[in-house]
Amino acid sequence: MYLLAIIPLLILSRVLYLLYNFLLSPLRSIPGPFWTRFTKFWYFNQVRRGHFELENIRLHQKYGSVVRISPDHYSVSELSAVKSIYGTGSKFAKSDWYEGWKHPDQDRWTLFPDRNIKRHAxxxxxxxxxxxxxxxxxxxxxxxxxxxxxxxxxxxxxAMKESFNLGYWFQCYAFDVIGCITFGERFGFLDRGQDIEGAMSALDRLMTYSTLIGVYPQWHPRLFGPMSRFSWSGAGGRAYIMEFVQEKITRHNQQKGDPEKTQEHIKTQDFLEKMVLARDKDPEKVTDYHLFMMGQSNVIAGSDTTAISLSSILYHLLHYPNVLQKLRQEIDDFTAGGRCSEQVTFKESQEMPYFQAVMKEALRVHSATGLPLWRVVPEGGAEISGRFFPAGTVVGINTWVAHYNDDVFPDAKTFRPERWIEAESNPQRLKIMNDMYMPVSISHLYIE
Incomplete structure (x- = not known):
């Protein structure tokens, strides 16, 4: 009986909230698709269908610098908003969309989805x-x-003249690199191109689940437990990745001090070894959970984004033969001049201007993240793009929207690495471009 009595009140409160947003909200004049005034479902459906990044760009082209995405979510495109929302010292906390990226158990937090500003910092x-x-x-x-x-x-x-999916093999490569860097050994994806223990498919399901459930985060605690029992579910993918990382850490600890501990026989100290040393030095500052948390973050954030970025670089080189030819010429010239080793080092690559421009442009035209990085307007509200947003409003900037801003990147749809080299002669122009440039490395290491 109590439940029957409370349901009408819940419906009434929701209707009143929607009417307030429609008729009285100070943000009611912000444009957007009609249904976004009443429900998140329009946004959820667009994300579910894929390529929301392209729809987000079209919305700004149609409606302007501020666009309504749902009743209380607004996408922003202006350069001035980047520093306000994401800059160092910003009080804009992460929105509840990030709840979908962590375990429902509040004690099991990780760096990327941590909404506690102080703890995250x-x-x-x-x-x-x-x-x-x-x-x-x-x-x-x-x-x-x-x-x-x-x-x-x-x-x-x-040699076999055999076709293959290079994007898939880029992910095999990225996974093995992350395994080496983090745990001191490859996972083994590069041996035969097999999805070892289903890790890649689990990561893909995790990404899909977390992205979608984040739109309705209140359902995450209710769905995660039951869905984790099914290997095909995104929640099951998250549970698997957690077990996968924990097993690697356990194995690493068991082999500690064994000179034959890895098949690689690389003397370089891996990420986990550095963490273990820090833990042993100060167990209160660095705990076993920190080891797990950072190991999981590397696997989840590093492999997929690296593969996407590598795919973008090669895709655009193959679709722009003139760019590929110029890059080859630069490499040949550096090699002939003794400035480029057979296995190019990071330091050497930093001295190759066209190579750097190619990578930068590839990450501009195809960023690894395709949704606004949602933030909550802090107490007291904030003025963004000439509008005042009350506290609690959710705002964000999509990297694709930023990178396809024609005012900052003229003819933004065109892959043209030369734009970065040309801007070197105009420091003010270059600064504006760099301020608007938000590739995955920036979003994960600095913003996130």
């Missing part, structure tokens, strides 16, 4: 040295090892 500060450029360069031996195996697989396909 402390964790990021605690482990920032592990992700610094000086630290990452030391992992180059792991990357080279996997690149050699990847090259061998490509040569085998070429």
């Amino acid at each position: 402390e964790t990021r500060k605690r482990f920032s040295s592990l992700y610094s450029m000086s630290s990452l360069v030391h992992y180059e031996e792991f990357v080279d090892y996997c690149a050699d195996i990847f090259t061998q697989r490509l040569e085998e396909f070429a």
Whole structure:
């Protein structure tokens, strides 16, 4: 009886809320598709269908710099909003969309979806040295090892004149690189191109589940438990990845101190070894859970985004033969001048301007993230793009929207690495482009 009595009240409160947004909200004049004034379902359906990034760009082309995505979610496109929403010291907390990216158990948090600004900042500060450029360069031996195996697989396909899915093999490569860097050994994806223990398919299901359930995060605690029992579900994929990472950490700890612990025989200290040393030095500052949390973050955030970025680079090189020819010429010139090793080092690649421009442009035209990185307007509200947003409103900038802004990147749809080189002669122009440039490395290491 109590339930029957409360249902009408819940429906009435929802109707009143929708009427308020439609008739009285200070943001009622912000344009967007009709149904976005009343429900999140329009947004959910667009994300479910795929390619929301393209729809998001079209919305801004049609409606302007601020667009309504749902009753209380607004997509923003102006450069001035980037620093306000995501800049250092910003008080814009992550929205509840991030709830879908973590275990419903509130004690089991990870860095990417952590909505606690203070804790997130402390964790990021605690482990920032592990992700610094000086630290990452030391992992180059792991990357080279996997690149050699990847090259061998490509040569085998070429010798057999056999077609293959290069995007899939890029993910095999990325997974093995992440395995080497994080745990000191490859997962083994590059051996035969097999999805070891279903890890890649589990990650794909996890991504799909978390992206969609984040639109309706209140359903996450209710659905996660039951769905985790089914291997085909996204919740099952999350549970599997957690077990997968924990097994790798357990194995790493068991083999600690064994000189034959890996098949790679690489002397470089891996990520987990550095974490273990930090834990042993100060167990209160670095716990066993931190080891698990950071290991899981590397696997989830590193493999997929790396594969997408590599795919974008090669795809656009093949579709723009003139760019490929210029890049080959630069590599040949550097090789002839003794400035480029047979196995190009990171330091050498930094000196190759066209190569850097190609990578930067490929990540601009095809970013690895395709949704706005939703943030909550803090107490007191905020003015964004000439409008005042009350506290609690959810706002975000989609990297695709930012990267396809024709005012910042003229003829934005065209893959043209030269734009970055030309901007070198105009520091102010280059600064604007860099401020609007939000590839996966920025979103994960700095914004996220």
